Amino acid sequence: MIFLFVPVKETKxxxxxxxxxxxxxxxxxxxxxxxxxxxxxxxxxxxTFTWKDVHILSQFMRPDGQVMPQQVTGVxxxxxxxxxxxxxxxxxxxxxxxxxxxxGDVTAVKASEVPLNRFNDYCPPDWVVMKTMxxxxxxQIPYRKLRRYTKINPKIVRTAARKRP
Amino acid sequence: MASRVQQHWLTFSRxxxxxxxxxxxxxxxxxxxCKYLEGRHKPVYHPLTDCGxxxxxxxxxxxxxxKNQWEKKLYAVNTGYKNTMIAMSAKDFHxxxxxxxxxxxxxxxxxxxxxxxxxxxxxxxxxxxNIPDNIKQNLVDIIPPVMEPPKRLDEFTEEExxxxxxxxxxxxxxxxxx
Numbered sequence: 048m049i050f051l052f053v054p055v056k057e058t059k060x061x062x063x064x065x066x067x068x069x070x071x072x073x074x075x076x077x078x079x080x081x082x083x084x085x086x087x088x089x090x091x092x093x094x095t096f097t098w099k100d101v102h103i104l105s106q107f108m109r110p111d112g113q114v115m116p117q118q119v120t121g122v123x124x125x126x127x128x129x130x131x132x133x134x135x136x137x138x139x140x141x142x143x144x145x146x147x148x149x150x151g152d153v154t155a156v157k158a159s160e161v162p163l164n165r166f167n168d169y170c171p172p173d174w175v176v177m178k179t180m181x182x183x184x185x186x187q188i189p190y191r192k193l194r195r196y197t198k199i200n201p202k203i204v205r206t207a208a209r210k211r212p
Numbered sequence: 213m214a215s216r217v218q219q220h221w222l223t224f225s226r227x228x229x230x231x232x233x234x235x236x237x238x239x240x241x242x243x244x245x246c247k248y249l250e251g252r253h254k255p256v257y258h259p260l261t262d263c264g265x266x267x268x269x270x271x272x273x274x275x276x277x278x279k280n281q282w283e284k285k286l287y288a289v290n291t292g293y294k295n296t297m298i299a300m301s302a303k304d305f306h307x308x309x310x311x312x313x314x315x316x317x318x319x320x321x322x323x324x325x326x327x328x329x330x331x332x333x334x335x336x337x338x339x340x341x342n343i344p345d346n347i348k349q350n351l352v353d354i355i356p357p358v359m360e361p362p363k364r365l366d367e368f369t370e371e372e373x374x375x376x377x378x379x380x381x382x383x384x385x386x387x388x389x390x
Contacts, residue, residue, distance in 0.1 A: 078377045088379040099362040102376045119382050142364050166306060167235055167276035169359070 087123040096129075098136035105143070108134060112146040139168050223256055226334075227265045228350040233314060234271040235361030237278060242317035244358060245269070249322070249331045259323075266334045267355070268347060273310040273339040276359075277302065287316055311337040 251263035286299040
């Protein structure tokens with residue numbers, strides 16, 4: 048089977064830069080199944096996926112890090128919603144380090160806002176609430192106490208935490 | 213005698229177990245470690261018997277939390293005096309000492325009695341895979357992991373990526389960068 052892709056090619060000749068899209072042919076294997084009712088590529092194969100299944104999720108992603116639109120993939124509404132959630136969970140876990148928005152765009156995020164050098168996060172499979180993705184402060188602590196907590200003297204913590212036999 | 217358990221020499225001997233904390237959820241890992249520290253996996257277990265094992269935990273630098281717990285979770289210390297409660301987020305606490313989060317989770321999970329500090333002395337934490345030789349020669353068994361660690365996309369080779377089956381073909385005119 049022939050798999051077509053359009054990478055952008057830049058060539059510089061003095062002051063002139065030429066940007067062009069080149070059609071390239073690469074080999075891609077497709078599992079063909081009986082699909083009399085015209086179901087979407089995920090429903091017709093009875094696939095189930097989680098945030099760990101990188102080999103499924105990376106096919107439906109742009110290099111930007113977003114999901115491909117439904118007009119391109121042909122995925123139904125319910126599976127498209129699951130793909131969106133699973134990709135967001137996998138991106139928080141840092142499984143797609145190379146899928147970043149291009150720098151210098153208007154829509155791109157600034158380099159200072161991207162949380163680099165994070166520790167390991169994971170998402171349980173039952174995670175549904177999208178609101179928790181943002182870094183919300185602790186809701187149980189009122190603002191007065193939070194001001195007091197943020198004054199940290201690391202010397203005192205170090206001595207107090209190591210009080211062990 | 214009802215049972216011949218007490219006649220055997222090795223019933224109350226301490227074993228040394230290895231535990232890998234890479235990509236393991238910290239609170240659930242602590243529950244599993246406490247089971248082996250107290251000796252609840254043995255049929256001889258009784259809370260008054262001292263039949264726990266040694267647990268050696270490696271790769272504590274790569275322990276995991278879910279959602280936004282690195283920013284949300286606070287580890288507090290109270291010195292006993294008024295207005296001296298100090299709290300630090302898990303991210304700062306982990307950055308200060310990478311073995312401290314696992315130690316604190318296990319300490320809070322153990323039963324709150326006088327035996328707790330004795331059990332904590334049998335917990336050996338290492339941030340990396342490097343273990344001194346006097347501990348390595350004692351190791352007997354491995355504690356099974358809680359969660360299978362996921363694999364990043366750039367860790368796969370290109371031969372593996374080419375062997376994955378594809379589910380759809382994008383049209384030839386589609387430009388995915390936009």
